[in-house]
Amino acid sequence: MFVYAGYLYLSSEGSPDKVKQAQGVITSSIVGFILLFVAFFVVRLVASFFGFQGGILPK
Incomplete structure (x- = not known):
C-alpha cells in the first residue's frame, strides 16, 4: 500500500485532490x-494465558 500511495503522490502533479x-x-x-x-500481540497474550506454547504446527 505504501508503494501505491507513493505512486499516487508522485503522479498527482500537484493536484490537491490526488x-x-x-x-x-x-x-x-x-x-x-x-x-x-x-x-x-493480543493473540499471543491470549494464547500464553491459556498455556499454549510454540507454534501451531505439530511436532
Whole structure:
C-alpha cells in the first residue's frame, strides 16, 4: 500500500485532490499496520494465558 500511495503522490502533479487521496492511503496503511501488530500481540497474550506454547504446527 505504501508503494501505491507513493505512486499516487508522485503522479498527482500537484493536484490537491490526488495529494489528499495519497495522504489518506498512507494514513490508512499506517493504521492497518498498527492494527496488525496489536492483533498479533493480543493473540499471543491470549494464547500464553491459556498455556499454549510454540507454534501451531505439530511436532
